[in-house]
Amino acid sequence: MRDLETRYLERLAELYPTIAAASTEVINLEAILNLPKGTEHFLTDIHGEYEAFAHVLKNGSGAVRRKVADVFGNTLSNRDKQSLATLIYYPREKMAQILKTAKNPEDWYKITLYRLIEISKRASSKYTRSKVRKALPPEFAYVIEELITEKVDVRDKESYYNAIVNTIIRVDRARECIIAMCELIQRLTVDHLHILGDIYDRGPGPHIIMDKLMTYHSIDIQWGNHDILWMGAAAGQRGCIANVIRICARYGNLDILEDGYGINLLPLATFALDTYGDDPCACFILKGAGAAEGGEAELNMRMHKAISVIQFKVEGQLIRRYPEFGLESRMLLHHIDFERGVLELDGKEYPMLDCNFPTVDPADPYRLSDQEQEIMDRLERAFCNCEKLQQHMRFLLAKGSLYKVYNGNLLYHGCIPLNEDGTFRNVTLWGRTYCGKELYEVLDSYVRKGFVAVDEAERERGRVTMWYIWLHENSPLFGKDKMATFERYFLSDPETHRERKNPYYRLLEDEQVADRILAEFGLPSQGSHIVNGHVPVRQGSGESPVKCGGKVLVIDGGFSKAYQGETGIAGYTLIYNSYGLILAAHEPFESTEAAIEKESDIHSDSIVVKRVAERKLVGDTDVGREIKEKIQDLEKLLGAYRSGAIVERFPIKGK
Numbered sequence: 001m002r003d004l005e006t007r008y009l010e011r012l013a014e015l016y017p018t019i020a021a022a023s024t025e026v027i028n029l030e031a032i033l034n035l036p037k038g039t040e041h042f043l044t045d046i047h048g049e050y051e052a053f054a055h056v057l058k059n060g061s062g063a064v065r066r067k068v069a070d071v072f073g074n075t076l077s078n079r080d081k082q083s084l085a086t087l088i089y090y091p092r093e094k095m096a097q098i099l100k101t102a103k104n105p106e107d108w109y110k111i112t113l114y115r116l117i118e119i120s121k122r123a124s125s126k127y128t129r130s131k132v133r134k135a136l137p138p139e140f141a142y143v144i145e146e147l148i149t150e151k152v153d154v155r156d157k158e159s160y161y162n163a164i165v166n167t168i169i170r171v172d173r174a175r176e177c178i179i180a181m182c183e184l185i186q187r188l189t190v191d192h193l194h195i196l197g198d199i200y201d202r203g204p205g206p207h208i209i210m211d212k213l214m215t216y217h218s219i220d221i222q223w224g225n226h227d228i229l230w231m232g233a234a235a236g237q238r239g240c241i242a243n244v245i246r247i248c249a250r251y252g253n254l255d256i257l258e259d260g261y262g263i264n265l266l267p268l269a270t271f272a273l274d275t276y277g278d279d280p281c282a283c284f285i286l287k288g289a290g291a292a293e294g295g296e297a298e299l300n301m302r303m304h305k306a307i308s309v310i311q312f313k314v315e316g317q318l319i320r321r322y323p324e325f326g327l328e329s330r331m332l333l334h335h336i337d338f339e340r341g342v343l344e345l346d347g348k349e350y351p352m353l354d355c356n357f358p359t360v361d362p363a364d365p366y367r368l369s370d371q372e373q374e375i376m377d378r379l380e381r382a383f384c385n386c387e388k389l390q391q392h393m394r395f396l397l398a399k400g401s402l403y404k405v406y407n408g409n410l411l412y413h414g415c416i417p418l419n420e421d422g423t424f425r426n427v428t429l430w431g432r433t434y435c436g437k438e439l440y441e442v443l444d445s446y447v448r449k450g451f452v453a454v455d456e457a458e459r460e461r462g463r464v465t466m467w468y469i470w471l472h473e474n475s476p477l478f479g480k481d482k483m484a485t486f487e488r489y490f491l492s493d494p495e496t497h498r499e500r501k502n503p504y505y506r507l508l509e510d511e512q513v514a515d516r517i518l519a520e521f522g523l524p525s526q527g528s529h530i531v532n533g534h535v536p537v538r539q540g541s542g543e544s545p546v547k548c549g550g551k552v553l554v555i556d557g558g559f560s561k562a563y564q565g566e567t568g569i570a571g572y573t574l575i576y577n578s579y580g581l582i583l584a585a586h587e588p589f590e591s592t593e594a595a596i597e598k599e600s601d602i603h604s605d606s607i608v609v610k611r612v613a614e615r616k617l618v619g620d621t622d623v624g625r626e627i628k629e630k631i632q633d634l635e636k637l638l639g640a641y642r643s644g645a646i647v648e649r650f651p652i653k654g655k
Helices: 004-017 019-035 052-073 078-089 092-099 105-124 129-135 139-147 157-170 175-189 204-212 225-234 238-251 254-262 266-278 294-321 370-384 387-399 434-454 458-470 484-492 512-522 561-567 592-597 622-643
Strands: 040-043 192-195 219-222 344-345 349-350 403-405 409-412 427-429 430-435 527-533 551-556 573-575 578-586 604-611
Touching: 019 622, 040 052, 052 078, 052 105, 052 175, 052 204, 052 573, 052 578, 052 592, 078 092, 078 105, 078 175, 078 458, 078 592, 092 105, 092 175, 092 592, 105 139, 105 157, 129 139, 129 175, 139 157, 139 175, 157 175, 175 349, 204 254, 204 387, 219 387, 219 403, 219 409, 225 238, 225 370, 225 387, 225 434, 225 458, 238 254, 238 370, 238 458, 266 294, 266 370, 294 387, 294 434, 294 484, 387 434, 427 434, 430 434, 434 458, 434 512, 512 527
Parallel strands: 040 192, 192 219, 409 527, 527 551
Antiparallel strands: 040 573, 344 349, 403 409, 427 430, 573 578, 578 604
8 A cells, every 4th residue: 555645745746737836836835924924803702792893893903094004104184094994994884975075076086096005005915916816806806906016017107007097987986996995905904803702692683793704704713601502502402592592581682583593482472471471570671772661671571581480490400410510509499488488598598589480380390381391392493493593503613613722822712610729620521521621622522513413312412511511610611600690680689699700710810820721722831822702801990901911811802782881991802913912992882873974983092912023924823834834745746746756747738
């Protein structure tokens, strides 16, 4: 049998059949290595806030604005630069507004096109001509390529470019060309997007965000706890389904399920009205901007209570079925004294704020009533058979994982489960014990099994694991001693609401701990960073997102309006370009309309976390290392051609 290397080179020869073809590719790859590295954009904790997310995506956390400033410096006023930036973000809407009052539209078209050409040149300078060509909109590919490419052999360049621009205006294609160039600038300004979890829950548009992400040119996702919850629901895990519906009801976002995904909630609504029609459901008042009013609010509150009670029952059944999870303390229905209206918790009695549970049998509190059982049967089928939801979850599986190592940065959403002394906590799951990186990898594998495992027992384990990740103390995406959902609804004593965090959150400033985590994932202590989502940074209280001397960056996006009063800002995003790391602190986003009309960008204060002495090139990145490996393989192929070990394959004319 021929050795593996020979077989590999023969397969490579199918792609590069001649010395000329292999040599050309080596030259191209060497050229790419010496280009500046592309800009990476880090976002996290979007929580369904589509408008704010779309704006930050369009402006690249200030990267587009910096590009405009770099090109025009002091040659344009701040007002003109802001107007141009807004045009790049929202070309259709902003152009329509400007042209309503423009005295000479042709002049405006001409000036704007020339300005966009200059910015496009700057944005495309990082990339090979081939990569830029692939990014060009097909309709204007030739025209834009001509405009942004230097013509060394053209004597009168000004006349050449003027002729193209004037023709674009004369044939009435200026609007479409401006839109195409603005979208190209957005596309080229950010080379790769990282989403560090929690696309879902709280806000009204996670399904719209998912549609947008599925069209993005280059992306990876680190699953957040809320993403995992939706993945579990889509896989048919009933504990996850109940939690998803409860949270949507809590924030007045049931439209996500009904209109966004077409999941029929009428049986639940009917049941809630029949069962809790006379119940004020005072403990289930809606939160957030999506909260309805009047009759709709009352219906939502009753649905909120109905699905909450179902959740407590379903989770109680799961806890009984899987005693190895050690979650018995989360079974609280059987601790209620219905006659006295009190709950026994940790040896103490607490008065219940609401003790109206018509579907709970004190003798068997975790048994679903016939109606509740039927509702869950229907909901499970609806979630599993919703094509749009399944499509979104397949995308999360394809582009996502629990962690990512990328260009010297370790990315994850929650925490690394640690002991008090900063060592990795041992976690037993399905009879085996794991810690650190191994824990992440086994949990990741079980998530995937929940969707694709052929063996039904393994698939069920995968589904249950997603529920485990959502609420277990040892889950890297939760990392608290309990999820006090029941206590927050029914008990007034704030002490019962406390959820004690894993030591990880306290030890983030400990350099030894940070170095241990980096080493666990194969990264050196010097020059590497942990980029962490999930944890809101309370800037108003003086907390900094930069921890451990710059090794740890906590960048909760703060998109969720529910947290903005607590944090004092609309969170952080991160830019990593060829010059270093830039952290942006954002003020709350008003609206898309305000962004267009008032040109009110999300105001952000940028902090340079790290500036490199020498500009980073593609050769310094993970992609660069892959390219270098490919160059080595191609040089081996060239050697095989020249030694006669592999024969060149010249194409036969006419075939």
